[in-house]
Amino acid sequence: MSFNLSAIQMLSVSVASENITRLELLLAALSPVPGQLVLLPENALCIADKKHYLGLSENLGQGYYQSMLSALAKRYQCYLVCGSFPIKSPVTDKIFTTCLVFSPSGELLSHYHKMHLFDARVADQKGLYKESDTFIPGQEVKLFNWQCGAHSVKVGLTICYDLRFPGLFQTLRQQGADIILVPAAFTQTTGEAHWLPLLQARAIENQCYIIAANQSGREKYGHSMIISPWGEVLEQLKDGEGSIHHLFEKSQIEKIRQAMPILEHNRFTTLKV
Template structure:
């Protein structure tokens, strides 16, 4: 079972981003089943009005049709890192991760819970994701041949209580599509991802954006796949590309059996639905 993270340099234009993704999909391993994770904002890295113009209802729209077609064409489990999705009866949007099976069916979705409203010591300086998006309200685990897929997006990775809940709900693979900045990524990206893998005894697949984008925004890259022991199985550098690792369910089972941290946990998560 193959785990794949795609790393791209997305801009505000969906058509150019689509071409980047299509090119990388041609380089996938031949083995199936195969799970492919796209980064956060794979369709658009732009200004608030760009997200509003691109936004689609969950389950329909040209971007989601393309995702479905890719899943069918390549026989993939395709996890679309995040896409602006319309909130019914409102002129506002969520940022949403969507899971497509090899038949091209949408099998689950997750609206990002934690919005990146922070100040960073970089050229942009101020990030206010809530200017573009509305936070979600629930977690999501999707059943798959790889085990339970625990969905999250970028800034979520700083909130371990979410991942503990995903593990309790049956997650075996934690997915972290991201647009982590260069500054915060250099300091915290890998340690946070390894911690989420180790403490929850799950594989972690993290697909990040890379390079320069509009609005003085620069992302770190270094997409990574980590096993339940915290070992880095594959890592990309700072350029677009893809990484591949093999999922071993027996390794997950052995680690959880020999060190049953979930059974030993005595404090309930602070996070509540």
């Protein structure tokens, strides 16, 4: 069996309505087939500061912008995955940054609160990034079922900085993931150094397809890509806005996993110390 995987690369700004307008144009240009999996980058509807995120935040499953995303998924009959959106939390003055998965019927099928928050110094104009000032980390590993005709494929959810933590990806694989999504806003500096090798490593280690949708422009690296379970870059968009797509082929995963059964060989899942 084979079905379409796709990623949309954006140059998101701080005004959510402008990003929605751009997203509608990008989806129209992609023209997804029914049931297609479409991944948007991290901060797809707003890339700004704490004040903007707090003002935009909505309760999970409610609110204007979530309803807009739901309507777009329904209009294009696709699985639309918004890389991250600010969702209200129980903590005063802090929120979750949350991946939202909408089904072709517009249902909020699943969500994932980003677990690893990017608190780091980068050699660029911003210098210090401290997501923990705005967000609180999630606690749950999340997958969802992508219905491909009569078949169901497990898809694992991550966000950006999670890419540097292989344990999360290994857990997703152990829970049955055949595809792992990586929406991101990787910086130009860190992207040039680590984006490709990290994505390839996570694909090879877990023998999964990796779909990575990144922000572009404004010191963001772009280079959204789809990587095979063997670590090959199947599709890539280096700069600007646009989309990429490729066929998902379950048979390729099965072939690689049968030839090299990494999951069975991994002693660290059962080894007693």
